[in-house]
Amino acid sequence: MSRLIRVLGWLAALGLLAGLVMAFGVTPREVTQGNVQRIMYVHVPAVWVAYVAFAVVFVASVAHLLRRSAGADRLAHAAAEAGVVFLGVNIATGSIWGKPTWGTWWTWDARLTSVSVVFLIYVGYLLLRRMIDDRERAGRYAAILGILGAPNIYLVHVSVYWWRTLHQPPSLLKAGSATMPPVLWAAVLLNFAAFALLSAYFVAKRTRLLRWEQEALP
Amino acid sequence: MPDNWGFVIAAYAVTALVLGAYWRRLTRLERNLAARIEMINRSRETLPSPPKPGHPRPKPASRPPLP
Numbered sequence: 001m002s003r004l005i006r007v008l009g010w011l012a013a014l015g016l017l018a019g020l021v022m023a024f025g026v027t028p029r030e031v032t033q034g035n036v037q038r039i040m041y042v043h044v045p046a047v048w049v050a051y052v053a054f055a056v057v058f059v060a061s062v063a064h065l066l067r068r069s070a071g072a073d074r075l076a077h078a079a080a081e082a083g084v085v086f087l088g089v090n091i092a093t094g095s096i097w098g099k100p101t102w103g104t105w106w107t108w109d110a111r112l113t114s115v116s117v118v119f120l121i122y123v124g125y126l127l128l129r130r131m132i133d134d135r136e137r138a139g140r141y142a143a144i145l146g147i148l149g150a151p152n153i154y155l156v157h158v159s160v161y162w163w164r165t166l167h168q169p170p171s172l173l174k175a176g177s178a179t180m181p182p183v184l185w186a187a188v189l190l191n192f193a194a195f196a197l198l199s200a201y202f203v204a205k206r207t208r209l210l211r212w213e214q215e216a217l218p
Numbered sequence: 219m220p221d222n223w224g225f226v227i228a229a230y231a232v233t234a235l236v237l238g239a240y241w242r243r244l245t246r247l248e249r250n251l252a253a254r255i256e257m258i259n260r261s262r263e264t265l266p267s268p269p270k271p272g273h274p275r276p277k278p279a280s281r282p283p284l285p
Contacts, residue, residue, distance in 0.1 A: 089232070212251050
């Protein structure tokens with residue numbers, strides 16, 4: 001297991017390096033926004049990885065409630081932490097990107113507000129685990145919150161269609177044809193792969209630490 | 219539109235900072251946990267074994283032979 005985690009870590013490091021080369025060395029300067037558009041190569045992959053992590057929380061929470069599986073509970077806990085980290089990166093980089101393009105660091109538009117709500121739900125999820133001393137009860141309550149939090153991710157995705165917002169509609173996860181040139185697509189996908197590997201590394205490492213904690217220090 | 223390189227660098231720096239901080243947290247947690255487990259194991263080894271219940275009975279070899 002520890003060898004697999006180490007391999008994942010090295011693969012993630014190589015992927016991040018390749019992603020940087022792609023973002024700064026291969027992709028051209030975007031015509032409308034200029035070089036500030038390069039923020040997209042971390043902003044978008046970070047939110048995709050966070051979505052995947054929260055989907056893992058959902059599945060593991062269901063498994064924990066159905067089977068009382070301690071392993072599923074540990075996986076949900078680790079994935080929630082990784083999801084919060086990557087969603088934090090997404091919100092921070094979005095705010096930095098917003099200043100030169102929209103003229104403001106923050107605005108209460110539908111996409112930004114719904115993403116913040118999801119962020120707070122999963123921060124609450126982690127706090128809930130810390131607040132309850134009984135591990136079994138904490139796992140059960142957190143699993144319920146992990147299941148209830150998942151539909152909000154769909155709300156984030158459709159928020160730009162349901163409400164008139166400042167945030168642009170998706171250019172990538174969009175029905176029909178993509179509006180981006182293939183080289184930009186490739187840079188986003190490469191960075192997504194690197195972030196996904198890093199997230200898998202974080203989750204595997206955290207899950208192992210939680211197992212050690214529970215087995216050695218009951 | 220101007221290039222705003224400062225914002226680009228800030229965004230990548232924040233990303234590196236957040237991901238690096240979480241990686242460091244996991245590494246530190248792993249180190250602390252390993253040290254605590256090691257300490258518990260060592261204290262288990264050095265502690266005298268708890269007394270067994272009941273009256274101590276000599277082993278058959280140490281008993282005097284019957285007359």
